Amino acid sequence: MTVNGVGVAFSVNGVAHRLEVGPGETLLHTLRERLRLTGTKEGCVEGECGACTVLVDDKPVDSCIFITAALEGRRVRTVEGLSGDGALGPLQQAFIDYGSTQCGFCTPGFLMTLTALLEENPSPSPSEVRQALDGNICRCTGYRQIIEAVASGIENGGRP
Ligand code: FES
Ligand code: FES
Incomplete structure (x- = not known):
């Protein structure tokens, strides 16, 4: 075009x-x-x-x-x-495992914000995660599952 x-x-x-x-x-x-x-x-x-x-x-x-x-x-x-060879990335998989995506409309934005956070800070505290997500709105999950998914990524080496 x-x-x-x-x-x-x-x-x-x-x-x-x-x-x-x-x-x-x-x-x-x-x-x-x-x-x-x-x-x-x-x-x-x-x-x-x-x-x-x-x-x-x-x-x-x-x-x-x-x-x-x-x-x-x-x-x-x-x-x-974020995915490669048809496989979900670790953070995407964690979102599924922890019920961090419901309608899913907000999910790509959350994944990208959190990818940037984890690349810069592999072990963010829950308050640092909440602060990073200040500009991302989710109407479905209540955010708790999203923060749990990030914590699971930290346990697995901190890489998104
Ligand atoms: S669509 Fe861009 S911030 Fe809402
Ligand atoms: S999962 Fe529906 S808006 Fe976040």
Whole structure:
């Protein structure tokens, strides 16, 4: 697809892309509508709910308010990048084992925020986990199961 705009080169889950993007195109739109990576969810589209969280250069961002034109040379990771060879990543599996996902709409955003946290701090305290999740909203789980899943990952070596 061609858009009258600027060319931007970046990677998503290790795959290089070069796209022409308009000045207001969001990363959420780029991922879902142009790259067909629909694991990243569209919630509030106002930077409030965290459903759209992805990692840019290892930091969580709300992709609904992140402008794709600012991605030149940067690395994006999405929930699709957490699994490999058809197998779930350890944190994804822990979410299933601990009942940390119910409707599942918020789950990709939580997984990406927690991936960043665990890469930076392999043994976060429960309060550090809660603080990291400040921008992620879940209407179903009550958060307890999510924090338990993170704790199980810590027991298994602290890697997401
Ligand atoms: S959809 Fe991006 S923060 Fe809610
Ligand atoms: S599992 Fe439904 S919003 Fe979190």
